[in-house]
Amino acid sequence: MGFSSSGQIVGATWDGGFEEVVGPILSTSVWVHVAITFSQTHGLRLYVNGSLIGSTGGIAYAASGSSNTVMLGSSRGVRSCAKSITPGTFYGYLDEFRVYSRELSATEVSALTKGYACFDGLMNGDETDIDCGGSCLTCAVVSSSGTSPWNTTGITLLSSSTRFSCTRLFVDSNDTLYGVDKLKRYVWKLSKNAENAEVVAGVYESTGSDSIKLNSPQDVYIDQYGNMYVLDTNNHRVQKFINGAKQAITIAGVTGSGGCSLKQLQYPRGFAFDPTDTFMYVADRSCDRVVRFSTNSTSGTDGVIIAGGQITDNTNKALNGPYSIRYLSSINNDLLIVNWDGHSVIRWPLGGTSGTFVAGLPGISCSSSICLSYPADVRIDADQNMYVVDELNHRVQMFRENSDVGLTVVGNGVAGNSPTQLRNPQGIAFDSAMNMYVCDTENGRVQKFLKL
Structure with missing residues (x-):
């Protein structure tokens, strides 16, 4: 997940070639909740503030390091998913990177997340890891602009x-x-x-x-x-x-x-x-x-x-x-x-x-x-x-x-x-x-x- 040179949010797989979903240009004055889900049926789905933007279509799940791998936390190269500023087609910085798998079976969730379990099927407000089932709901949107809780004149x-x-x-x-x-x-x-x-x-x-x-x-x-x-x-x-x-x-x-x-x-x-x-x-x-x-x-x-x-x-x-x-x-x-x-x-x-x-x-x-x-x-x-x-x-x-x-x-x-x-x-x-x-x-x- 990253940003294009024009400022659009982009979700993509690493597969030698690639499959991607391109979202809107995000506002610079508010926090925006962005999520990607992954399944064999729908491939990558991109959500912005709880609304489905689009999907890649079905993609077979692959073992780690192979084509169509969703990667957490470290760069695989150009067009990879990472919590970082990524090279190539991606620009910008993502301050958090979570994958919420809601459509995979328990076995596939475990394989994807290296041991995380499937929970109650609902993504509650205090959950920060993997859950399964349900739809992608929006998180609370909070201000990120420069609005200080203090009078900034000293x-x-x-x-x-x-x-x-x-x-x-x-x-x-x-x-x-x-x-x-x-x-x-x-x-x-x-x-x-x-x-x-x-x-x-x-x-x-x-x-x-x-x-x-x-x-x-x-x-x-x-x-x-x-x-x-x-x-x-x-x-x-x-x-x-x-x-x-x-x-x-x-x-x-x-x-x-x-x-x-x-x-x-x-x-x-x-x-x-x-x-x-x-x-x-x-x-x-x-x-x-x-x-x-x-x-x-x-x-x-x-x-x-x-x-x-x-x-x-x-x-x-x-x-x-x-x-x-x-x-x-x-x-x-x-x-x-x-x-x-x-x-x-x-x-x-x-x-x-x-x-x-x-x-x-x-x-x-x-x-x-x-x-x-x-x-x-x-x-x-x-x-x-x-x-x-x-x-x-x-x-x-x-x-x-x-x-x-x-x-x-x-x-x-x-x-x-x-x-x-x-x-x-x-x-x-x-x-x-x-x-x-x-x-x-x-x-x-x-x-x-x-x-x-």
Whole structure:
């Protein structure tokens, strides 16, 4: 299945020659449900939004690799069925590829799908694999245009005529906004409805490695007990400020000693905490790994490698420049890890040896709706929508659950300093009303986008 050079949807078999069904030119402003069925009686049938467009006529089913094979997920060559941009007569990208066989016998369904079973004869709304019997019904059609659920004109909360470099944000249960300034080397707090921020950690414009100073802080978190954690990147450590204290204790890494041993960190860029605030997971960028520490550990304590750390590449068994991380307690306690150098987001199960890519094309920097370019931060909401700060595309992308196609909700993909633009954003957070806050880093400001 693919697109012709004129933009028409095309379904075809691979048979040396080929049989094809050509559909309409699809709208660019809405999602369109496209389906193909395959049977010996009718051959390929093409449906668009539930309506039958046409069929090839009867085609005998053939074994895998032979003529008239319907192929799932990998290219056979020109005119093959694939979840990809295909060569030859096909143009464009298909974001999903499913074959719903409704007319074959159970034996043929099993052969076609390598073990999937025939179910109840009805394709229900929550089924995503193979069913048999019935007709091809339309799925819900949802908007895919650029209609953002937020007001895309930002409100500047904080800025400075001198250099102000916000890199990461956190909102606590009282809707108090916290942020880190890596260049001025401090952490600030902006209470709800307040006009001015206050310094809560570090010494403004002063670099150091003692218990009250920071060196290029990159992330901040407040736990349920009021303790503040700061990722002190250039000191290769995590600092814990106990309930309002000005002096911190080091709970991970060795101050001033970067490295990839279990007791060390090397330029860590992000962290996440489990729901009980028992464990902390650190994205240790220069070691291409995620390391777990107890929140009550001390300097020099060995961490536990949870992901990566063996090699650096863009496969699902490794990490490439982990930059931000989120703990997904609602999804089997998985971790969402942003690969800044790998232009991707990967979901990694605790205890697993590999992950699943959920956004971006691993190793490829690009700007289409399926692409990311140096992603810097990620959040997920209660509906499992994922939000990725796409730094070098100067935008925030929203990915609906189980979709790898992003919707731009903030920014327009062009660097700028207007209220609708961003320039190298690096951090994102939401308050209790789902208003969005973005570190518009290279513009030296924090932007608020109101939820509509």
